[in-house]
Amino acid sequence: MSAAEDAQAATATRNGWLLSAPALAILTFAAAGPLLIVLVYSFLTPGRYGNVEWALNFDGWIGILYTKDIFDETLKLADANMSIFWRSIKLSFLTTIITFAVGFPTAWFIATRPPKARALWLFLITIPFWTNLLIRTFAINEVIRNEGLMNTVLLWSGIISEPIRIIYTDTAVFIGMAYVYLPLMVLPLFASIDRFDMKLLEAGYDLYASRMQVLRRVILPIVKPGIVAGSILVFVPSLGAYVTPRVLGGGKNMMIGNFIELQFGQGRNWPLGAALSMTLLFVVMVALLFYVRAANGEKKNG
């Protein structure tokens, strides 16, 4: 390489850094910085009226799994915390499954429309994003609560004699999350199916595959990137969901998000909240790693 080319390469590198500087700055101050603060807070002592005192303390991390007895200070496994973790994981998993089950046919339907109609359907899918999440969640509340739309209609028509009690249960949270996160599943699935060459269906049928075999052996493996992306986009925010369990789950059916909020609010235990946040982050990271690796591994073998 000549000296002139060296200089040119150096300029290109410098320009690259300069151009990405604003993004890097934002990432540093808005993502890495706060994360670091949360990490540090999780090792501090809770202040009497919230906030933290600058003294090293591991109670925050211990509090994730154990409760301290008020009198003799012995540690007991925190059943309440366990049930919150379990509920979060269970509901997030179910939400991912149901959004896939509903979202896949939806995305397939949209991707197989003529281009003009396709734009309209995609537009309809994105409409919910225009409204605030809180308002949408209250709308769901209005539909499923005991005196809500669903029960009123069912009672009036005589199908049921007592209102179906869904509101403030896990089912309500599940319905709300499935509704809220469905577009996040549909859009990546659509992007993936849209690129799918429909001629491959004919090739599959031609080569003696039944409809089920075409789905399992041709369609699913090829649109897998969309399935992976959609599942991640639904599972991760579901795990940290806050508004939906708050509005539809009442106060009792907390998820991790609400539990964390509680520590920073009424609980006045910032270190525990910080430790819980870090745990959530860690759980999500591990889950993603396993999931992506499993998805790729299958591709190599299959």
Added chain:
Amino acid sequence: MTEVTAVEARNAVKAFGQGEASVRALDDVSIKINKGEFFTLLGPSGCGKTTLLRLIAGFEMPTSGTILLEGADITYLPPNKRPVNTVFQSYALFPHLTVAQNIGFGLEMQGRPRAEVKATVDRMLALVKLEPMANRKTSQLSGGQQQRVALARALAPAPKVLLLDEPLSALDLKLRKEMQIELKRLQMETGITFVFVTHDQEEALTMSDRIGVMSAGKLQQIGTPREIYTKPVNRFVASFIGETNFLPARRDGDALRLGEGHLIELPAGVPEGRAVTVTVRPEQVRLVDASEAGAIPATVQSLVYFGTDTHCHMALADGTEVVARLQSSATGEAALAQGQKVAFRFAAGAVQVLED
């Protein structure tokens, strides 16, 4: 020799659209394709040849009519139940599978034992000379190699009929010529009936045992390449395959009068009185001495040099144009000049009378 029919269409009609707006892609087509034959459906785009192929494959159902495979009615059988495989124009290889997995797909779906699948895949890889590529992804292959995988994949389950939908159209000229020979070889080696769809008349002529020429949803003519080329039944077939001269003519006693002028030998099948069109291939037009009996005088309009031969465009006295293809080695061909007075004759039996 009695021929066994591999696949047959009886009065097949395929209409797209509803009511008055409906278009007949196939208009009452009946055809018998013999076992072990290389049969080509030839025609311009939109003539219905691909529709007929899709009816045989089972991707479409006919509006009316019947499709038979070795005598059995398969009209409404789904594609995965038909012992017929297709080589698609775009190849439609499975991008998530390797070359070997692509080739083995059909056998696996048929539920053949693993050992048999492997043996057949190996045999197919050898047949299309792709053994070193067995474990590559299809996206890593060149166009010609992808073509071979598509062929091997369709041949692996040993179908009763192999359907090929313009498989060579995506290849460049040189590769196309190679694949023409390759296809013919594969057909000979496997003995499988090939139904090949193309709009390329040269492909059709060089590879086929028989050709069915299609236009506007109808079969125009079925015959061997030689029959189709030398004895076209109508103007469409004559003009679609090769180059040719069209001349208005009329029977005059025991001779045929070209235009207003010259009499030539009367071919068979010309009715008295009515005007007809005759066709003569340019290579059947010979320049002769003006004094020779039956020689027709003309004036050279232009000369186009093609290397192996020269096209000599001539005009008769009444303005009718005739093209002669002269071999470049022919005596005096190089000495011709525009505006020169010449004379020509048609080779005996070269004049064909067209139906319309």
